[in-house]
Amino acid sequence: MEAFKAVFWSFFGVRKKSEYDKDAKSLTPQAVIAAGLVSALVFVLAIFGIVKLVTR
Amino acid sequence: MSAASPAHDTHHDDHAHAHPTGLKRWLFTTNHKDIGTLYLWFALAMFFTGGVMALLIRAELFQPGLQFVNPEFFNSLTTVHGLVMVFGAIMPAWVGFANWLIPMQIGAADMAFPRMNNWSFWLVVPAAILLVASFFVPGGAAASGWTLYPPLIIQQGISIDMTILAVHILGASSIMGSINIITTILNLRAPGMTLMKMPLFVWTWLITAYLLIAVMPVLAGAVTMLLTDRHFGTSFFNAAGGGDPTMFMHIFWFFGHPEVYIMILPAFGVVSAIIPAFARKPLFGYASMVYATASIAILSFIVWGHHMFTVGMPAAGNLFFMYATMLIAVPTGVKVFNWIATMWQGSMTFETPMLFSIGFICLFTIGGFSGLVLAVTPVDITIHNTYYVVAHFHYVLVSGALFSLFAGAYFWLPKFTGKMYNESLGKLHFWLSVIGFNIAFFPQHFLGLAGMPRRIPDYALQFAEWNMWSSIGAFIFGFSQLLFLYNVIECIRSSRKAADNPWEGADTLEWTHLPSPAPYHSFETAPVVK
Numbered sequence: 001m002e003a004f005k006a007v008f009w010s011f012f013g014v015r016k017k018s019e020y021d022k023d024a025k026s027l028t029p030q031a032v033i034a035a036g037l038v039s040a041l042v043f044v045l046a047i048f049g050i051v052k053l054v055t056r
Numbered sequence: 057m058s059a060a061s062p063a064h065d066t067h068h069d070d071h072a073h074a075h076p077t078g079l080k081r082w083l084f085t086t087n088h089k090d091i092g093t094l095y096l097w098f099a100l101a102m103f104f105t106g107g108v109m110a111l112l113i114r115a116e117l118f119q120p121g122l123q124f125v126n127p128e129f130f131n132s133l134t135t136v137h138g139l140v141m142v143f144g145a146i147m148p149a150w151v152g153f154a155n156w157l158i159p160m161q162i163g164a165a166d167m168a169f170p171r172m173n174n175w176s177f178w179l180v181v182p183a184a185i186l187l188v189a190s191f192f193v194p195g196g197a198a199a200s201g202w203t204l205y206p207p208l209i210i211q212q213g214i215s216i217d218m219t220i221l222a223v224h225i226l227g228a229s230s231i232m233g234s235i236n237i238i239t240t241i242l243n244l245r246a247p248g249m250t251l252m253k254m255p256l257f258v259w260t261w262l263i264t265a266y267l268l269i270a271v272m273p274v275l276a277g278a279v280t281m282l283l284t285d286r287h288f289g290t291s292f293f294n295a296a297g298g299g300d301p302t303m304f305m306h307i308f309w310f311f312g313h314p315e316v317y318i319m320i321l322p323a324f325g326v327v328s329a330i331i332p333a334f335a336r337k338p339l340f341g342y343a344s345m346v347y348a349t350a351s352i353a354i355l356s357f358i359v360w361g362h363h364m365f366t367v368g369m370p371a372a373g374n375l376f377f378m379y380a381t382m383l384i385a386v387p388t389g390v391k392v393f394n395w396i397a398t399m400w401q402g403s404m405t406f407e408t409p410m411l412f413s414i415g416f417i418c419l420f421t422i423g424g425f426s427g428l429v430l431a432v433t434p435v436d437i438t439i440h441n442t443y444y445v446v447a448h449f450h451y452v453l454v455s456g457a458l459f460s461l462f463a464g465a466y467f468w469l470p471k472f473t474g475k476m477y478n479e480s481l482g483k484l485h486f487w488l489s490v491i492g493f494n495i496a497f498f499p500q501h502f503l504g505l506a507g508m509p510r511r512i513p514d515y516a517l518q519f520a521e522w523n524m525w526s527s528i529g530a531f532i533f534g535f536s537q538l539l540f541l542y543n544v545i546e547c548i549r550s551s552r553k554a555a556d557n558p559w560e561g562a563d564t565l566e567w568t569h570l571p572s573p574a575p576y577h578s579f580e581t582a583p584v585v586k
Contacts (some may be wrong), residue, residue, distance in 0.1 A: 010347030011355075014390055020343040024252055040354045047383075051375040 003027055003035035010036075011043065075576075083178075086170030087576060088155045093472070094177050095152030096465075100541070102144030102184060103458075107534050109137035114496070114530040116513050117523050130513035131199035132215075136187060138202030139219070142319070143226045144184050146457050150322040151176075151233050153464055154261050156472065158237060160566035160574060161255045163246025163583045168239035172232050179229040186222040190215035201511060203308055206293040206301045210285055217286070220279045227272040234265035234272075241265075246565075248585035252346070255564045256339065259346050260325030263353045267314045267321075270357075275311040278304060302367055309360035317356045319453060321349060323420075323460035324391060327413045330467050331395050333561040334410035335402025341394045348387035355384040365436045374433045381431035385424065392421055407559075408482030412463035415490050416456060423451025426501065444504025450497045455490075462489070462540065469547055470554030471566055474573030477547040481539060488536035495529025 006023045009015045015023070076084060085091060113133050116124050125133065155173065159166055167173050190197040195213030198204065204223075209216055241262045245254070254262075281292040282304070291297025293304045324345075332339045339345065361369060361377030369377075395417055404410070426448040430436050439445070462485075469477050499522035508519045515523065557567040565585070570578050 006347070007351075010351045010387075012386060012390070014341070015343045015347055017343070023343075029251075036350065036354060040358070043355075044358055044380075047376055047379045048372075050379065051372045055372050055375065 003031040004039065006032060007035045007039045011039070084174070086166075086174050088159050088167045088170070088173065089472075089574065089576065091167075091173050091177050092152045092155030092157075095148045095155060095180075098177075098180065098184070099145050099149035099152060100544075102140055102148070104537070104541075105188060106137050106140035106145055107537065109133045109140065111530060111534045113137065114527040117515070118527040119524070120515055120517055120520050122514055125513065127513045128196055128199060131201075131511060132191065132197035134511050135198045135201055136191070139187055139198075139222075140184070141453075142202065142315070143223070144180075144187065146319045146453065146461070147226075147230065148180055149461050150261075150264070150319070150457075151230075153257075153322065153326070153461075153468075154233075154237055157468070157566065158240055158258055158261060159244070160471075160570060160578055161258050161564050162241060162244065162249050163565050163569075163579050163585065164240060164244035165577065165579050165582075167236050168244055169232075169236045173236055176229045176232040176236065179225050179232075183222040183225040183229070186218045186225075190218040190222075193218065203305075203312070204279065204282065205308075206282065206285065206304050209282055210294065217283065220283050223279050224276055227276045230268050231272050234268040237261055237265040238269075246579070246582040246585050252343065253585060255325075256328035256342065256345055256349075257322065257325030260321040260328075260349055263349050264318050264321045267318050267353055267356065271311040271314045271318075274307060275315075278307040278311065281307075302364075305364050305367055306360070309363045310357070312363065313360040314353075314356045316452070317352060319457045320420075321353070323416065323457050324349065326460045326464040326467075327395060327416055329562075329564065330409045330413045330463050331398050333467070333559045333563075334407060334413075335399045335404050336561040337398055337402040339394070340397035340400075341390075345391060345394055348390050351387045352384060355380065355387070359384055362431055362436070365433050366440045378431055378433045382428060385428055385431075388424060392417060392424075407466075408477075408479060408486055409463045409467035411483065411486040412459045412466065415486065416459045416463065419451055419455030419459065419490075419493070423448055423456055426451060439504055441509055442504035443500040443508045443510055446510050447497050447500035447504060450500075454497070455493055459489070462486075465540075465544070467559070467562075468566075469544070470558045470572050471570070471574055473548050474554055474571075475547050475550050476552040476554045476558065477543050478550075481543045481546075485536060485539040485543060488539065489533060492529050492531075492533030492536055496526050496533050497529070499523075499526050499529075 002023070006015070006019075006027060009019070075081060075087075082090065082094060085094075112125060113130065116122070116130060155167065158164075187197075193213065193215050195215055197215045198209070198212060198219045200208035200212070200216075204216075204219070241254070241258055251259075281290070284290040285292050285294055285299070291299040293299045293301045295301065328339055328345060359377060359381045361373060362381045365374055365377070406414075426444070430439070430445065430448055466477060466482050469475075503519055503522050503526070506519065508515055508523075554572045556571050558572070559567065565579075565583060566574060569583050
């Protein structure tokens with residue numbers, strides 16, 4: 001869950017220093033990469049959903 | 057970043073290591089600095105080669121009508137100019153910087169695979185020869201545009217096969233280079249140099265290397281299909297045989313869009329090194345920058361369709377790519393804000409590297425915004441294939457990638473050569489470049505909005521005025537690059553010794569731990585980073 005939170009903020013491109021320090025301690029690269037790929041998929045599906053909604 | 061012991065690398069000279077001199081040194085070298093130097097000189101040579109082509113294009117477009125070149129040759133010029141600048145100048149220049157800087161910035165003795173490093177470089181030379189030599193074969197050089205779209209590419213002569221082979225070789229070289237860079241960064245960091253302590257240039261190259269590995273095989277696959285369509289009777293892209301030329305566009309741009317980020321991410325890294333050094337403040341939001349770079353890399357894979365809005369996609373497809381493209385502007389915008397925040401209330405000085413970096417931020421942002429304009433599908437349908445697009449990508453690639461290459465070159469020349477470059481000449485180079493560049497490319501926005509198509513040697517009379525200005529600007533920009541060449545050579549030959557750290561605010565390992573010039577072998581004993 002922490003990894004997903006970090007990835008979410010990375011899509012926005014901003015991370016609080018204190019939160020980042022927590023990330024640096026608790027997250028493993030594997031978890032971040034996995035969360036990143038899953039989030040990318042969710043991101044694509046979300047845009048796709050919006051597109052479906054507006055073209056209905 | 058602070059680091060302890062040894063205060064200076066002990067190997068100030070390399071008497072103990074006999075290595076070949078003269079031509080053999082450069083042919084057989086496995087030293088990351090030598091290979092970096094080779095890449096940088098090669099890139100500069102290709103930059104001037106592609107630049108001559110650009111000036112021929114602008115000379116022809118100075119006035120309406122055909123003056124200097126015939127239309128076929130004009131098409132070859134636009135095609136090979138693009139290929140040479142992308143694959144021959146910008147990309148090798150970044151690999152050159154990667155070779156020089158990554159080992160020094162992470163405290164490694166050399167790249168992880170030095171022999172493969174040598175091979176990566178010497179592969180790009182025959183590829184460049186193939187590209188340039190294709191002008192002299194029957195039928196002339198590839199004339200399809202750098203995107204190599206079928207069916208044009210299937211109809212031309214042997215030069216296309218030479219171009220395809222060149223692209224294959226360059227792709228192989230890039231993949232090897234990327235494997236080398238990733239392995240070096242992940243395995244050879246000095247004790248204490250954790251991932252999140254790495255300079256941003258190293259981070260951006262790590263992510264760029266992954267992008268290269270992901271997309272270069274895609275391009276190789278696409279051009280192999282072109283080759284078999286041409287010679288082995290397949291019909292991947294030939295509608296007459298049941299194929300589809302649109303498929304090539306999808307495959308090409310699945311490579312092509314991440315390629316844009318391959319050229320620009322290392323630029324972000326360089327600017328993120330230079331702005332803090334000359335603002336004398338740490339980079340604002342380092343972690344955000346790393347995160348934003350990673351997310352830009354991931355998003356770069358899902359926006360390729362914005363190059364193809366007029367090709368014919370379902371409305372849902374067009375909308376998807378429009379939304380996705382607009383969203384990629386968010387992490388990019390965050391970076392621009394971070395650089396501005398780094399400068400905010402800093403003790404800034406404006407030496408040449410800083411000038412080029414600030415020029416980068418201002419002009420790259422203009423290129424980014426015109427990109428957003430183009431991302432709007434209905435707008436793109438009107439201005440697709442016009443000079444507006446040409447203006448947009450030159451703002452991204454010339455004032456983006458190229459300006460940051462100049463910034464990096466001036467910034468690290470003292471470390472590379474041990475000498476100081478001529479500051480006044482550097483500033484003159486910057487101002488002539490920035491003025492010439494804007495005169496050349498800003499009017500192209502007007503031309504595009506007025507409907508002037510790209511890739512044509514002649515045009516209607518109403519476009520004459522701004523084309524004249526654009527050509528004048530291009531010649532100012534082109535010739536002022538000779539100042540850079542002169543400045544580099546003069547710097548190497550001069551007697552102005554550079555200090556180990558001539559920049560007050562530079563704090564990465566190559567400045568704090570190594571003398572200028574950096575010794576042939578550095579960090580044989582890894583420094584300990586605290």
